[in-house]
Amino acid sequence: MPSITLLGPQRLRPSVNVTLRSLGIDGPLASITAGWEERETEDAELRDHVGGRCFNLQLWERCERIFERDIELFKGFRKRKDAQIRLRELYRKQLHHAMDAAKEMLETPGDTSLMEPERQAAFDRVRELDRHHADRMLETELEFERKYTPSERDIVVAHRDQIARILEHCDALLVAGGNVAVLLNRMRLFAALELAGVKPIVAWSAGAMVMSSEVVLFQEDTPHGAGYAEVLQRGLDVCPDVIPFPHARKRLHLHDPLRVQMLARRFQPRRCVPMDESDRIDWTGEAWKFAPGTRALDADGRVTKVRAVKSRRRRK
Amino acid sequence: MSRAIRQLAARKNLTPGLLAQFLREHEFPIIEEHTATFAFVGEAESVSLRHWIHGLPASQPFKRLMGSPLWYHVMDVPEGSRIEYKIEVTHRGQSRWVIDPLNPHQARDPYGANSVLLGPGYEHPTWAEADKEARTGSIETHRIDSKHLEGGREFRVYLPARFRRRRRYPLLVVHDGDDYLRFSNLQTVLDNLIHRLEIPSMIVALTNPVGRLTEYAAGRAHAAFVAKELVPWLEDTYPLLEDPAQRGLMGASFGAVQTLATALYHPGVFGNLLLQSGSFAFSDIGKHWRGPAFEPVVKFMNGYRAAPKKPATRAFVSCGMYESLIYENRSMVPLFERTGMNVRYVESRDGHNWENWRDRLREGLSWLFPGPSLLVYE
Numbered sequence: 001m002p003s004i005t006l007l008g009p010q011r012l013r014p015s016v017n018v019t020l021r022s023l024g025i026d027g028p029l030a031s032i033t034a035g036w037e038e039r040e041t042e043d044a045e046l047r048d049h050v051g052g053r054c055f056n057l058q059l060w061e062r063c064e065r066i067f068e069r070d071i072e073l074f075k076g077f078r079k080r081k082d083a084q085i086r087l088r089e090l091y092r093k094q095l096h097h098a099m100d101a102a103k104e105m106l107e108t109p110g111d112t113s114l115m116e117p118e119r120q121a122a123f124d125r126v127r128e129l130d131r132h133h134a135d136r137m138l139e140t141e142l143e144f145e146r147k148y149t150p151s152e153r154d155i156v157v158a159h160r161d162q163i164a165r166i167l168e169h170c171d172a173l174l175v176a177g178g179n180v181a182v183l184l185n186r187m188r189l190f191a192a193l194e195l196a197g198v199k200p201i202v203a204w205s206a207g208a209m210v211m212s213s214e215v216v217l218f219q220e221d222t223p224h225g226a227g228y229a230e231v232l233q234r235g236l237d238v239c240p241d242v243i244p245f246p247h248a249r250k251r252l253h254l255h256d257p258l259r260v261q262m263l264a265r266r267f268q269p270r271r272c273v274p275m276d277e278s279d280r281i282d283w284t285g286e287a288w289k290f291a292p293g294t295r296a297l298d299a300d301g302r303v304t305k306v307r308a309v310k311s312r313r314r315r316k
Numbered sequence: 317m318s319r320a321i322r323q324l325a326a327r328k329n330l331t332p333g334l335l336a337q338f339l340r341e342h343e344f345p346i347i348e349e350h351t352a353t354f355a356f357v358g359e360a361e362s363v364s365l366r367h368w369i370h371g372l373p374a375s376q377p378f379k380r381l382m383g384s385p386l387w388y389h390v391m392d393v394p395e396g397s398r399i400e401y402k403i404e405v406t407h408r409g410q411s412r413w414v415i416d417p418l419n420p421h422q423a424r425d426p427y428g429a430n431s432v433l434l435g436p437g438y439e440h441p442t443w444a445e446a447d448k449e450a451r452t453g454s455i456e457t458h459r460i461d462s463k464h465l466e467g468g469r470e471f472r473v474y475l476p477a478r479f480r481r482r483r484r485y486p487l488l489v490v491h492d493g494d495d496y497l498r499f500s501n502l503q504t505v506l507d508n509l510i511h512r513l514e515i516p517s518m519i520v521a522l523t524n525p526v527g528r529l530t531e532y533a534a535g536r537a538h539a540a541f542v543a544k545e546l547v548p549w550l551e552d553t554y555p556l557l558e559d560p561a562q563r564g565l566m567g568a569s570f571g572a573v574q575t576l577a578t579a580l581y582h583p584g585v586f587g588n589l590l591l592q593s594g595s596f597a598f599s600d601i602g603k604h605w606r607g608p609a610f611e612p613v614v615k616f617m618n619g620y621r622a623a624p625k626k627p628a629t630r631a632f633v634s635c636g637m638y639e640s641l642i643y644e645n646r647s648m649v650p651l652f653e654r655t656g657m658n659v660r661y662v663e664s665r666d667g668h669n670w671e672n673w674r675d676r677l678r679e680g681l682s683w684l685f686p687g688p689s690l691l692v693y694e
Contacts, residue, residue: 011694035692038478067482078484082559089561177693206693217690223514223682224660230690246693 002196004211006244007204008279009177014049015278016174019202027053027171030196034059034186035178035206046176054174055166059186062159066189070155076148083140084233091133092230098126099228099262106261123265130231130266134214137233141188150189164195177205177246180217181232184210193236201238205246208275211239216267218245220253229263241270241311242281242288242296248274257301264297271309272297287311318353318390320346321381330384338386344418345433350394352433354378355418356387360407363387367401368667370640375404397435397665398672399638423671425499435665443508443678444501450511451477455503455522460549464540465531471524471546473554474503476510476517484555486518486685489542489586491532491567491574493522499670505677513689514682519554521546529609532570534577534616543582559587561629564684566590568673573613579627580620588684589631592673596644617644626655632680633659634673636666 005019020026031054033040040060047054067074102122108115150156167173173196175183183206187193193201201211209215212235220226245252245263253259254274263272271288273281273296280291288309290296296306317325324330324338339357346353356363356378363378378387393399400423402413415422416431423432434440453476461468472493476485496502502522509515523542525531531538542565550556557563565586567575572594579586597610598617604610631652635645642663649661660683666672 009694036694038480064482085559179688179692181691209693219690222689223679232691 002193002198002238003200003285004239004283005200005202006208006211006239006242006273006275006281007202008275008277009246010046010049010204013277014046015280016046016202016204017050019280020050020172023172023200023202025172025200028169029054029172029174030167030170031056031174031176032059032183032187032192032207033176033178034063035176035180035183036060037179037182043176046174050174055170057163057166057190057192059163059190059192060182062163063186063189066155066159070153073148073150073153073156076144080140080144084137087133087136087140088230088232091129091136094129095126095133095228095230098122098129102126102266103258103262106258106265119265123268126266130214134231134234141233151191156189160190160195163190163192167195167197167199170199172200172202175201175203175207175210177207180206180209180215183207184215184233184235187236193238204275208239208244208246210235211237212243213237213240213270214243216243216245218263219251220259221251226253226259229266239283241309242273243267243270244273244275244281246275249276254303260297260303261299261301264299264301268299269312271306273306274303318346318351318388319348320353321388321390324386325381330382330386335384335386339418344416347393347436350392350436351390352393352399352435354389354391354401354403354416354433356403356405356416357385357418358387358405358407359385360387360405361409362406363389364404365389365391365401366404366413367399368669369399369638370642371638378403393433393435394665395435395437397433397638398438398667398675399433399435400430400667400669400671401433402430423499423669425670426495430669432671438665441675441678443512444505444674445508446504447508447511450507452507453477453479453503453510455497458549458553460545462541462545464537464545465526469523469526469541469546472497472522473550474506474520474522475554476519477507478517481555483517484557486516486562486564487547487550487554487556488518488520488564488566488681488685489546490520490522491565491571492524492528493520494524495670496568496673497522500674500677502674502677505674505681509678509681509687512687513692514678514687515685516687518685519550519556521550528570532567532574533609533612534573535612536577536581538574539578539581542578543585547585560584561587562685564588564590565628566592566680568592568594568670569668570595570613572596573616576620576627577616580625583625583627587629589628590680590684591631591633592676592680593635593639593641593668594633594645594648595641596648597641598644598647621651624651624655626657627652628657630658630684631660632662632676632683634662634664634676634680636668636672637663638666639668641668 105119105122215232215235218229279294282289290306365376378389419431421432422429456473459470563586572591652659
């Protein structure tokens with residue numbers, strides 16, 4: 001597993017250059033900004049910030065070019081997307097009820113010995129639903145892989161080769177935010193992490209989210225009141241034991257112990273890590289090291305500063 | 317009498333200078349907690365407030381302050397109210413309705429303009445004002461022939477900023493499209509909500525009636541035009557998502573009746589309805605009182621209420637509390653829900669007007685078409 005550093009949002013107070021210095025990386029860099037979609041190459045600020053030594057892998061644009069030439073793959077991609085949209089709708093319908101029930105159990109007063117098993121059971125049902133949804137989404141991915149074999153198509157292979165050649169000359173991979181679903185499927189299509197091998201990864205915002213075992217979507221500040229976090233699908237799974245929540249200050253009600261508790265309990269035993277500007281966590285191979293001030297959500301509804309989270313997973 | 321008028325009246329000798337100072341020092345109507353004081357200065361035999369608040373006398377007389385040219389009227393204004401009005405001035409036996417000369421706030425509609433009282437707690441929607449950070453979409457004008465509407469029909473199509481042929485878009489079809497553009501800032505609202513990721517980039521078809529009270533009175537011809545001619549043409553011309561869950565139909569007043577009727581006449585085409593201040597007139601017994609234009613509407617609504625069907629998967633229904641239609645709209649909500657439709661119903665302290673409909677667009681559109689904010693983390 002490569003060295004991984006996850007950062008908070010970079011737009012207003014970028015810290016990628018400081019991070020790279022702290023990691024002793026001063027050579028050329030590869031970047032993925034596919035989450036920005038059509039704005040993928042508008043990366044001048046990022047390049048300036050890291051001293052111009054950055055090669056954009058242009059995964060979004062490569063994918064667009066592939067779809068122009070390989071109509072069959074494009075249609076398969078769309079078909080998978082349609083199936084995933086439908087699955088997401090069905091999941092949401094069930095999730096709403098399951099989370100309402102879990103919330104009600106948390107809000108219902110009573111003796112701990114009576115209530116705690118009920119609360120635990122309610123969250124077990126949510127976790128089971130999350131797991132089921134992630135499995136169904138994975139089925140659509142596998143079906144797509146089986147039917148359209150993207151990794152064997154000449155045009156995809158050619159692009160992967162080009163990407164591999166760029167990566168060969170780079171010391172680290174930067175993964176920026178944007179649309180997390182787009183970023184994830186572009187990184188999967190080009191097997192970006194496989195090609196990067198053991199090169200250090202620095203990722204932020206949606207870039208940090210895709211590294212997790214599951215990509216968790218969240219937005220509690222909406223015109224319709226706070227909704228519930230959703231599992232989008234399995235992530236790239238190189239970031240064990242933690243789930244990053246970028247822009248937490250804006251997107252989460254961190255002042256509300258009930259909302260904090262709901263997130264923390266639902267995703268146990270993984271730690272939910274709010275990631276705002278200047279937050280940073282580093283994977284050491286056995287544990288996550290938290291930069292000073294970086295916090296995690298606790299199952300009792302508090303948001304506390306954390307120094308390290310040990311991994312339950314054996315080193316790959 | 318309000319505090320401001322009481323203080324002025326206490327001055328006994330109301331000189332022109334004192335009156336001018338009073339007018340300079342206040343914004344009109346004067347809001348004090350939950351009361352509003354309307355004022356008018358000028359020669360007149362009588363002055364009245366004319367408004368469209370259902371349940372209150374439509375004409376409310378002003379009083380003259382101590383024989384001065386200042387006329388005033390005080391009324392209760394509940395939290396969050398927005399009230400459109402005019403002032404009726406009778407002078408030398410002639411009566412005319414005028415915009416309040418002391419109030420800069422106005423709202424336009426197809427019949428002209430009204431003055432607007434912004435009550436305590438009313439928040440002007442910043443998302444309805446041009447935002448220089450938001451990219452603007454474009455509007456194209458098209459015309460297609462029609463078997464259902466004589467002479468075919470012209471309509472407009474809003475394409476979102478950064479429109480791309482290879483992407484597929486949700487579709488919203490709007491009744492009274494040009495009025496929504498002119499009086500509810502629809503294009504700006506779409507640009508802003510798309511920019512804020514609160515709704516997805518979408519294609520919006522803006523249709524207009526020729527004979528509104530006929531075509532939109534649950535008219536089968538207009539419904540067939542929309543469902544059988546306009547939508548297929550849009551499908552052929554633009555990259556649209558095919559799922560009805562990604563299709564919406566909206567309208568206000570008679571446009572809402574036509575929205576409901578179109579969804580019922582052509583089930584499965586539109587999964588989402590946005591119904592604003594629907595003219596859902598019905599009669600549980602006997603005749604209705606709304607006049608001949610409502611005859612076909614009442615017939616349609618009575619038929620629907622007798623045998624309700626699910627018109628779409630989701631509907632956002634809104635109505636102003638100061639509208640005469642509030643009773644009908646409230647009555648429809650449980651009925652819609654019983655059909656199995658997922659309904660969100662919102663009331664506002666406002667009337668039957670385009671700015672009320674504008675103010676509900678963010679909540680309605682983002683509920684029916686949730687944007688990618690859940691997916692985007694920059």
